[in-house]
Structure formats: C-alpha cells, structure tokens
Amino acid sequence: MRRLWPLLWAVRGPRRLSSGASPAMEELLRRSVPPLPPYETKEKAPPPAELRGAEFVSFYRALQPGPPRAELLTRLARDFGVEHGRVAEAAAKVLQAREQRREPGALLQAEDRLRYYLNPQYRGLFQQLGRLEGGLRFLVELRADLMEGLASKAVDGPHVKEMNGVLKNMLSEWFCTGFLSLERVTWQSPCEVLQKISDSEAVHPVRNWLDMKRRVGAYRRCYFFSHCAIPGEPLIVLHVALTSDISSSIQAIVKEVPPPETEDPEKITTAIFYSISLTQQGLQGVELGTHLIKRVVKELQKELPQIEAFSTLSPIPGFTKWLVGLLSSQTKEQGRNELFTESEWQEISELTGDPTCNTLKKLLNTNEWVRSEKLSRVLHSPLMRLCAWYLYGEKHRGYALNPVANFHLQNGSVLWRINWMGDSSPRGIGASCGMMVNYRYFLEETASNSALYLASKQVRASEQVLALVAQFQQNSKL
Secondary structure, X not given: OOOHHHHHHHHHOOOOOOOOOXXXXXXXXXXXXXXXXXXXXXXXXXXXXXXXXXXXXXXXXXXXXXXXXXXXXXXXXXXXXXXXXXHHHHHHHHHHHHHOOOOHHHHHHHHHHHHHHOOOHHHHHHHHHHOOOOHHHHHHHHHHHXXXXXXXXXXXXXXXXXXXXXXXXXXXXXXXXXXXXXXXXXXXXXXHHXXXXXXXXXXXXXXXXXXXXXXOOOOEEEEEEEEOOEOOOOOEEEEEEEEOOOOOOOHHHHOOOOXXXXXXXXXXXXXXXXXXXXXXXXXXXXXXXHHHHHHHHHHHHHHOOOOOXXXXXXXXXXXXXXXXXXXXXXXXXXXXXXXXXXXXXXHHHHHHOOOOOHHHHHHHHXXXXXXXXXXXXXXXXXXXXXXXXXXXXXXXXXXXXXXHHHHHHHOOOEEEEEEOOOOOOHXXXXXXXXXXXXXXXXXXXXXXXXXXXXXXXXXXXXXXXXHHHHHHHHHOOO
C-alpha cells in the first residue's frame, strides 16, 4: 500500500510540460514537485526527499533574475497546479451525496476529498521547501520575484496569479504572530541590523549614521518583527517619536540635530508612529503591520504608562497624481475645471499667467509652485479641502482609495488632522503637495471603528476633516 501512489503516478504518466521549457528545467520540475497521492493513500505516502527540495533551491538560485526565473515560475504555475479532472470527480460525489441524502459522515468525507484535490501540486513543493533549513527565507525571496514579475508582466496569466495567492496564504500562516518576536533597535544593536534598518527605510530615507543614531536615540523608539526561522532579520520596521503633542511636521522629527543624551519621561505624553516599512517584498499582503503596531502600543504602555495619545504622522502618496489627473480630465471634458471657486481660479490664473490648467499642472508636477509665496497662499485652502476629500471620499471598492489611509482605517484609527506643509521635502511636495495626515488611535475605540469600516465602509473622522470635506462638497465638483 505504501507504494500505491507512486505506481499510480507512473501508470498515468507525468504531466506533460508546456513546450519550450529546457530539458534541464523539465527534469528538475518533474523530480522536485511531488505528485499528489490518491486521497485514499494520502496518509501513507512517503515524505518527499529533502534532497529534491535542496536541488530545486540550488537550480533556481543559479538562474539569472528576469526571464529565466520567470520561465520556471510560469511552468510551475501552469503545469503543476490543480488536477481539474480529479476536482470534477470529487465535486460530483459531493453533489451525489447531497442528492441521495446520505448520512452526514459520507457527505463530510466527500467534501474532505474535494478540499484535498483542490490543492495545487506546487503547494506540496512549497511545503517541502518550508521545512528545509533556510527554506522559509527562500520562499520569501521566490515570492518577491513572483510579485516583481507580475508587476512587470514578465510573468502573467491566471495560473501565476493563483500561485501567488496560494504562496501568500501559506506565508501568512508561517508568519503568524506566534512565530514572530518583537525586537527594539538601539545604537548598541549589531551594525548589520542598523544597516538593514537604514537601507529599508522607505518613507523618510536615512541620510547618514548621525541621522540613524538620532532615530534610535532619546525620545525615539524603533522596533521590528523577526521570525524564529530567520532570527535577527528585520521583516517589518516601525519608527516612533515620543513627544509632548501630536506632531504636524515630519521635519521636526527627522531634522539633523545632535540627539540629547537623556530623555525626560515627564515630557512624554504622545507616541507618534511616523514610519512603517516592510523590508521583505515577498511578504507584501501578509498581515504584519497591524500586529506590529498593536505590539508596540503594549510595549510603550508598559515602559511609559503616562502616554495619553497614540497617533501617526503619515504620508499621502498619490494625492498629487490624483489631483493632476482630475485637472486633466475636467479640462478635456468641460473646457474648464470646477475644483476651485471662481475667485480662487481668478487668482491662480493671474499668478500663473494662464487661463487654462496647463501651467498649474506643470507647476504641480515639477514642485515649482512652492517657490511662489503668493501661489502657495492661494492654493492653501483648495488643496486642503481636496486632500480631505481624497482621503475621506475617494474609494476603491467602497474602501479608501489611498493605501495608507485604508491600512490605518482598517486598524480602527480616526482620520484626525490634515497638516499643511507637513513634509516640505522635495519628495513630500511631489507626492502630496507637502501635506501629511494624522491617523489617531483611540485604544478603547479601535475595535469598533475597525468593525464599522470593514462592514459598512464608514470612515471615522475629526471635526477638522469633516469641515474640510463639507467645504469641498460646497465649493468643488467632480
């Protein structure tokens, strides 16, 4: 009985790979991907040899990034997925059991058989690789290649997208909170860790070692999650500023000044989450950020129980692009824009010397508008209300269009305050016309806010934001 499933596989013959694969790649995939044994003998099937998994890892890493790896991933997804014939047979047996109203045990077994055959064959390979030493790290790297290929269209199609989803779900189980360790970064942390934290900072790039020292020094905290199978390796990093009020400007947090030697706990009443960065692209979509924020809140409450407010100071990526797109589309459709009031547009056109939107769009795209104090003053009010609407009212499938807003609103935060010139760096001006936003976490309300947003798509917002939204609805039209 132990040899039944390999014999059945031999009788049926191996799956024929799509034409075009190199003989070495064909042979590797046939050797490495364990066939799915028949349902009846699944418990008795011998475990795959570790050597086959190690062979796959070595072969894959020897391939050049780009087309060679994309070809292997495409073959794996297309030729070693679900066996549709077996799925159809199992589904028919479920329907038959329901129609014949057989005993519950028979129906449950038929459903279990169907679930079993819905597993793609490559899932067995991923499970095998996950058991290898260093295998989990390899799977994260492989998914990063997969996502990069999907983004660049180097790999495409429903089979590849399905495999990406399967691997993401497997990684979500392997990287659940029970396997994660919270670690704090200080100036005494290993140099390799400090370097990785610096290199991975995606929101506010670290300028130099003095800047890095300040970000882990007095009135600052830096934490990351690591995994028990990849100890000491930062997976996702959260930077926190300890302040006396809710910050409205990132420059005050990351400016170049020597860090004080000691911090006075009595001056600390607020924790500002100002940067969260995923260091492993292969873990995109795996729920890590939410759990990291919750763990850090608990850690800070233990260390500094006097903290009264928890808030973010967040970027607003995509706002400038959205605004320029609106200006372009409204000009094409109507010959004029209705985002500004008549008096606002009169002032803007006088300052730009252009009755159309073309010069304004150019100034927004090149950041040149901030050089004019008069134009900045005129744009202050309309940009604030447009930004409020972008965060509060612009939706994707009913949820906030902006990905950062959607993340924090899902966590149960309140859209609390929009800050004019919160990030005056060229990067901040280019991404969001210099504006930043605070998402405030009222700990006793986060669960109910999250449930409300996820179930009813309702956004909790402060009076400031709602007032700006009302101004938008009164003065602007989309």
